[in-house]
Amino acid sequence: MMQISALEVIMDAEAKSVDHQNKEEIEIQKEGGGADEIQKRLQPWKKQITVRGIITSIFIGSIYTIILMKLNLTTGINPNLNVSAALLAFVTVRMWTKMVQKIGLVSVPFTQQENTMIQTCAVACYSIAMGGGFGSYLLALDKKTYEQTGVGTEGNPPGSYKEPGIGWMTSYLFVVCFIGLFVLIPLRKILIVDYKLTFPTGTATAVLINGFHNMGDKMAEKQIRSFTKLFSLSFLWGFFQWFYSGQGDCGFSQFPTFGLKAQRQTFYFDFSLTYVGTGMICPHIVNLSMLLGSVISWGIMSPLIRNHKGDWYPANISEGSMKSLSGYTVFIPIALLLGDGLYGFIKITFITLSSIYVRFKEKKISSERSNKNRAIDDLKQDEVFIRESIPMWIAPCGYITLAMISAIVIPLIFPGLKWYYVVVAYILAPALAFCNAYGAGLTDINMAFNYGKVGLFVIAALVGKEHGVVAGLAGAGLIKSVISVSCFLMQDFKTGHLTFSSPRTMFLSQVIGTAIGCVIAPVSFFLFYKAFDIGNPNGEYKAPFAIIYRNMAVLGVEGFSALPRHCLQLCYGFFAFGIGINVVKDLSPERIGKWMPLPMAMAVPFLIGANVAIDMCIGSLVVFAWHRLNCKKAELMIPAVASGLICGEGLWTLPASILALAKVNPPICMTFLVS
Template sequence: MAVHWFRRLRCKMGATPWDNVDGPQAEFTFRATAIGLLIGCLLCFTNLYFGLQTGWISMMSLQSALIGFLFSKFLRTPMTAQENIVLQTTAVATGTMPLAAGFVGILPALGLLEEDRDGVPPLKLSWVSAIGWSCAVAFFGVFLSPPLRKQVIVEEQLAFPSGTATAQLISVLHELPPPDTTVRRRRGYQELNQDDVAEENVVMNPEPENIGLLRDAIIESVTEESEGWTSLIWSFVASGVMTLAAYFFPVIFSMPLFGRHIAEDWLWTFTPSLSYIGQGIIMGFPTTISMNLGMLVGWGILSPTAKHSGWAPGPVGDMTTGSRGWILWISLAIMCTDSLVSLIPVIYEIVVQKLLPSHIALSLFGSENSSKEDKEVESDDRLVPLSWVIWGTGGSVVIGTFLVWLVFGHEGIKPWATVIGYIIGAILSVLGVRALGETDLNPVSGLGKISQLFFAWIQPGNIVANIIAGGVAEAGAQQAGDLMQDLKTGHLIRASPRAQFYGQLIGSSLSIIVTSIAYSLYNRAYSIPGPSFPAPTAYVWLGLARLLRDGQLPARSSDFMVASAIIFALVSAAKTYASRRERPYAKWIPSGVAFAIGFLNTPSFSIARFLGGFAEFLYYRHYGKEKGGIRLIIIASGFVLGEGVVSIISLILRTWGIGVVSCLGCVPGLCGGCPA
């Protein structure tokens, strides 16, 4: 009866015929999907652009929800919170395809193959082939998400901190009671953006008077100054103008930091990009500290050491004989160690819960683990039917295997090996999703490497098969994990899982075309990898594949890899222990993955992000997270989207043959687009 009353009320308020949907799928509306696709396409270009530059992309789920809320202010009928969740889910599914389909790592790695060394020439996929490859991996993780949701969100009630934080934001923006987050706080639960117990009590367990204060502060920060558009537009324009200026005068984004000699010989430059500053704000101060610590160790200590000791005799920037290629191996050891150590508690709990008697498991993990009661709160017509999951998963594997064979041929990877890749991907997805739910970190970098290790055994010597199989496995784990955060948000706000599933499918389908077109355009206009788009993760994929085939490492790098692995095994263990016990100092323990990213990227990328993280720290310290946090997110989102979108203009200019105006001040090889 309440549903019919709500539907009649929406019609009286002027809802469109499309919005007046019978049944429980009312939140799956044309406007929510359309706006989600629009935001997702912007994120898709942005993530591809920054992924090829730095190897780091963002889900932007919270930012998508916030921008969607701003868009909804122009609608005749206010958008519901559930529609906003469908919008956000669609945007994330569209925007994360560059990483899920390997456009920032797998495909550039295949383009780096050398016939003399690897036995096959470089594989440069055409636009049609890129679409075929994307179709092969785009939907597998989507069909894995419904059964995983049932287990980790409904039954085990894992925290998924980013998804929970997004639900809290949406509830405040739409003036709803705060979502019930009083579920079992597993040891992995970490509340986002909480600096002290008092602040956590306001947000997580708000009293009636605190609810009003918190809602008023956030609504005011979003709605003032023309519904928040002023902040978003000005930050977008500022970042876009700076990006265009850097296109015509490349030195703007490649400033010698300690003089021309240090910049040319040791690659120490500074990129004052507002988008990188915005990314630093979104990442947060602790993460940017970890990244810059890695930069200092990798580029300030290890790189000169390798060069002067003769272990990396080539030019510093050379990925084969230079110190940049030498420290790449240290980065790989740190990433794999950090990812695997963070998975150990997850694997342990899975094994213990299955093997221990129920009364022991109950004492270790709480009543929820042993309860057989079905905790599902949604009706069957709002859930994704099991038959869809079975047919969809089976169909995605069969069709995906055929498409991979069609794109890469029988010599690239055998069909039976591709099927095994999907199976491994499904298993690794479970581990990745559980790790994400516990710690807010999806260790896909380490999971992909596990798949590479396995395929070095079942198809030895085949580098192409090794990379492709790793990409198939990583795609499933990455996509299932990203979508699970959105499903957690939907679970807390009571959005229809089936409506979110529709949004995921539609977003992934459109993103296949958008990402493939964008990647093909970038490939035509720029050298990938190259000065403008170094694609650092491509070297990680190819380097490990070659190592597993040849077993040869650069001089003395193995010693440093072992030492780094031991150090970060201890660091990661300490961070995991502290995080799972909700220690306030846990976020200040260095993140191994962020530390390793500091090795992969030249200093120019890390320093600007540190400035953003430090700005976030000072801003919150002065204004507080409740009062000024949303405004800062809007500004950071504008910075990131500004450069990502305007980069499309730069791409068109490059395609038309319109080059730089002046190379004055440029360091040879470090200024993208400049022949100097």
Template sequence: MNHASKVGVMLPPAPRGMLPQLTVKAVILGIILAIVMAAANAYLGLFTGMTVSASIPAAVISMGVLRLFRHSNIIENNIVQTGASAGEALAAGAIFTLPALILLHHWSHFHYWWVVGLTGAGGLLGVLFTIPLRRSLIVDQKLAFPEGTATAEVLKVGDHPRAGLNALALAALLGALAKLATTGLQLFPGIAVAAGYISRRAVGYVGLHISPALLGVGYIVGLNIASLVFLGGAISWFVAIPIFGAYFITTDPQLAALAATHPGAADLAREIWSTQIRYLGVGAMLVGGLWALLSLRASLFVGIKGGLEQHRAGRAALANRSETDKDIPMQWVLIAVAALVAPLFYLFQSITGALVVSLPMTGIMLVAAFLFASVGGYMAGLVGSSNNPISGITITTILFAALVLLWLMGARSTIGPAAAILIGAVVCSAAAIAGDNLQDLKAGHLIGATAWKLQIMQGVGVVSAVLVMAPILNLLLRAYGFGAPTTLHPQALPAPQASLMAAVAQGVFGAGLPWAMIGTGAGIGIAVIAFDEWLKYRKARWRAPVLAVAVGSYLPLELATPIFLGGLVAYGARRYNGRRHGLGHTEEHMRRGMLFAAGLITGEALLGIALAVPIVITHDANVVALPEAIRQGSWLGLLVIVLIAAGLARVAMRA
């Protein structure tokens, strides 16, 4: 899931099509930022289950760097942030799915060419599938694309990027120092937890992760989304876990045996959540993915029909368009799609060894990738990438693919779950790329960039990120591990989406799923959708997208809490700015805060990757840890997160 702020007035496209665009310096800088943002978002997504948009931070960095050259222009900055954004979105597609192959024990490490083939082909399909939709969604239907509009405004007013760069750099330093203190030096615990027994087996649990990155995520998504994420966590941890512990724990032999040993309240709460309650999120996500398809069916048909009609109009229609409004020709799009499907079929054939299985896998992948890339692009245009149902549509794809493969391969198949995940990886990459890329094309449309040049740069960004994705994932796997903490990996990255997708794929092939919990989660999802429709009918400013609640319900509570805190900071800063500076200056102040928040995320994520290097080399998770005698308790971590939150608020409210 990706996020950014909204802005108001949209200006007409500027006549800038003749300015240099795909220059050497812009392409090189775009490639570098694509790699950096992909690495940072890979860590963030495995840690939190959420990713954030890289467009605005990349635009600010680009403006600062390209100003060092004698000649640079706004379109070059758009090219740079387009490449960086594609790298960030590609990381989301990879980390939401591929770690499931590790958790299924199908892979022991990330195979380089498999990662390149699956996510690279998926990402490029996402670029290609949005080309026929661009004109229909951006030019004809004039969808909002809030992140793309915000990026365009940043580029237009970017005469003085130094202040933004300073905010990014300072925040990155703070985020890195906090990560060093918790994961590296272990000066204080990374999580502050309080838990206790409400009755004999009912447990209460509260927790907060000492993470500036999560605080930054909450600020960027805003209080609306942050509060819904926390609501999902509250449903799981404050309601479902105590009720299950009090009345239903004996229905699970493993949990009943654990409860009989009278474990600590925190341990029992985590075990109940891990084995039962988090599947509420699966049900809610399935409903969210299906609802996205259902609610957008008419609009998607119009968009796809418009794209095909433009193709049939041929060269005569293209001749009447301005140079900036021309896409990559459709015949080249079709050739590229065919070229990408062939190696994917080969990969599927190599794992199944059966033509009767690999052909349906390829067909499901192709249809689902096109359909859900369209859904992702349209949703991004309506409500922004922050509400894109990427998790929901991916888990829907994996469930459907697993059921088809179960019919073809039988319940005893040992590769069925992995095959379903492979399909999901391609579809997730395509859907993640589609929404982000249409945001960048919207920004380019508003500032007068050439569409086909941006589409080429999107492909460059995908390829740049995918070439480094496997080494990054292997480094994080060896240093931290994925899934539940173990003795070998006590600070394992949760990889929430991948964990659930592995469980769903494995459950279809006989491992069993807590269907009662999934059904209950689906009921919760339906209730949230009904509530959101009521808000829509009332034309309420706040909405209730079901995927935000679903994400919160399958996240550990300690991750949802700082996200909510960051949302509160954003809300307080917006109210303060509106009263003191007036509405005209509110977005400028909020954008400054957003850059600070992005710096917190980037600094913590990159330091987490940097710390992985000595851990892997020495095979010692405590390689830079301080002696236990000078370590402090959770109080110091709570003080640090409060001070960083205060600093974020000050930056967002400073005149």
């Protein structure tokens, strides 16, 4: 009831803000920057969506879908590629226009608005691969993950799995992803114009897009050349490595950089330019946190636990069993993730509620509106954003219609997830989506996965032993998708607001990108699923979060009885560590707090090994050295270089998958033995 009341107050505030809009338009016109002048300078929203832009979006979205699918199924790490997508859109269309001009045709000018439209559509497309559950809750439903978790246990009964299929996966994605586009449309002005939330990622993307179109041809040419060179180098390097990768543990990816003993504990550089490029994009603290997690997990914890084999866990069972070493390496990172997630959930909720309270109490919106010193550009951005509004009826009609369809379709796909659970989830979703979007606007932290984990535990416990695991995993995806997609839309609205792009353009770009992503992502997943050994804990494609999500669901059904001996005590310790390190980070001075490790990043190496952390730290080292040598050039060129490294080797995965499906094996196995 309190959540519904809060939303009613916000809706009332938006209705009352009409007078402020009129005052704003008067102020803009007095300054000589009225609607007529802006209309002359900007294209109508229908012309901001171009055929060229849609084709480019499909191209970029497809490339990044393949790249992120590989990252999902190998490390579970998803770097923020918004800036990279904006850069690639700029590079692609500039090359397109040059080719068209060379053959004597006239090309339509490439504007900031079209660049924003392409970036938005491409991000919506590949975000389905990033957050669609292919490396987590959907993959956790397959038979291999079910068997790894322990067949026939109380929380993992026989038959509690669902093999991947393009048909049901596509249907599931369409019903759970599209509904998120309609949740927060009525509140877009409140969040973007009235509250002036920064949405740091959306703001950074807008600043870069504006910079691309204002910095001149010379710098643009440098970025294009750097991207092209590194893309070619990375692609050819992936092609070269393939010849030596043979069958089993072969190739440069198994190079014992620090010796064979260190390699057995996963400490080696695997020559992956994709992860080096990812490390260049990720903040230094993420990469260093992963390295610290690698030292704790594979340098300290794993050897110590192995010494207790036969005491803490039976000596006659495989280390891949959840009652063996894998139980510790799976549940300890779960404890870290839950501790970090719980703290973040409470912190963001407190920030959100306190900020809303202060704004209403002090009438901050009114004081901001009456500020005569606001920049003219800000007023123009607000005027463009408000003028081309989205009809109010679209949101409730779209949301209610899709909610009804979901309540019918989802129980057909997952019989254990009854229609009334779906209805309750969609009743609560708008309030949760608003809180999440508001928190992301303040802090740039999207808590959708944490809301999904809460939903997973609750639904798994409510449904019970027979269908609890499957229903919990499907329910987690349902809740996470609604909240996440709505947050991404608000972030793109912020980018559009700062680049003078129409909200209608942003919304339709999201719709187009989401539709494309719901088709491309399952196809891309099956390319990997059929070509490679997905989910093998000893292979390249470990899919670490699939086993984590499966065990979370089992834990929700069974309780702590699912844990091996002394694992609960270790989990308590790491859960407390996950909370404690966040408390220290927030209470310490900034110069100390910024170096506190991130528990979520520390948890990843427990399941994937230390080699990826080493790759990403090398990327950080390159960025650090480049900034030392030439800071200004580094800021401009690092996005282009990192994007080239990621896209080149990442795109090589496509022909590698086709070769694997055609049963064409690499001709050489390069391996290393003790002399």
